[in-house]
Amino acid sequence: MNGRTAKSKAKQREVRDENENLARLYEQVTFEEVHRQVLHLLPTEPVRVLDIGAGTGRDAAAMSLLGHSVIAVEPAEELRSVGQRAHTGHNIDWVDDALPELRSLGRQNERFQLVMLTAVWMFLNEDQRHNALIRIDELLEDGGRLGMVLRAGPVPAGRVMYTVSAAETVSLVSSRGLRLIHQSQQADALGRDGVVWNNLFFEKP
Numbered sequence: 405m406n407g408r409t410a411k412s413k414a415k416q417r418e419v420r421d422e423n424e425n426l427a428r429l430y431e432q433v434t435f436e437e438v439h440r441q442v443l444h445l446l447p448t449e450p451v452r453v454l455d456i457g458a459g460t461g462r463d464a465a466a467m468s469l470l471g472h473s474v475i476a477v478e479p480a481e482e483l484r485s486v487g488q489r490a491h492t493g494h495n496i497d498w499v500d501d502a503l504p505e506l507r508s509l510g511r512q513n514e515r516f517q518l519v520m521l522t523a524v525w526m527f528l529n530e531d532q533r534h535n536a537l538i539r540i541d542e543l544l545e546d547g548g549r550l551g552m553v554l555r556a557g558p559v560p561a562g563r564v565m566y567t568v569s570a571a572e573t574v575s576l577v578s579s580r581g582l583r584l585i586h587q588s589q590q591a592d593a594l595g596r597d598g599v600v601w602n603n604l605f606f607e608k609p
């Protein structure tokens with residue numbers, strides 16, 4: 405093995421280890437804990453749900469148990485495969501794709517009644533957020549809802565995250581004609597110092 409191959413293998417191992425740690429973290433809290441302030445806003449009849457940046461599928465699995473048909477979009481292969489193994493048997497279609505384009509969705513006028521973006525928005529820069537929202541709007545059924553959970557607080561060492569405020573997001577999403585129907589804040593369920601979460605729910609007229 406030459407030096408470059410050894411280095412690239414070490415890097416791959418590092419990424420794999422980091423994703424395994426993240427996977428453990430995402431599954432340490434439950435869907436009900438994360439979304440407790442907005443549970444009453446979820447559809448009561450079975451609908452088509454799009455969970456973008458689904459991580460290990462904690463939320464996708466819970467929503468499929470509620471009877472919904474869920475597409476879980478997750479660009480990180482390691483997280484997707486953990487999710488597929490952990491939640492096998494659930495009615496979840498896993499898709500390898502990413503915002504802002506989400507090219508693989510929306511064929512044959514496929515639309516969703518609920519789109520969830522939980523702890524994802526801070527990974528997109530301003531341009532990407534703008535373009536992502538246009539795409540999400542295209543994929544959202546009239547009368548459908550968009551649920552967002554935004555992280556606020558210090559960025560963990562070694563990770564890239566953008567600061568995204570609730571006010572800026574409300575303004576961006578409202579500019580596409582979606583109506584804000586809920587806004588709240590909650591402490592970090594994992595107790596991380598200085599981290600709080602903003603819950604936003606919007607409805608498409």
Ligand SMILES: C[S@@+](CC[C@H](N)C(=O)[O-])C[C@H]1O[C@@H](n2cnc3c(N)ncnc32)[C@H](O)[C@@H]1O
Pocket residue numbers: 430456457458459460462477478479480483501502503504521522523524527528
């Ligand atoms: C903090 S995790 C949250 C995972 C899950 N939603 C949860 O709450 O457990 C953020 C997720 O967003 C995904 N992600 C990052 N950039 C993305 C993008 N551009 N499009 C879609 N997903 C993205 C990451 O791979 C990761 O799984």
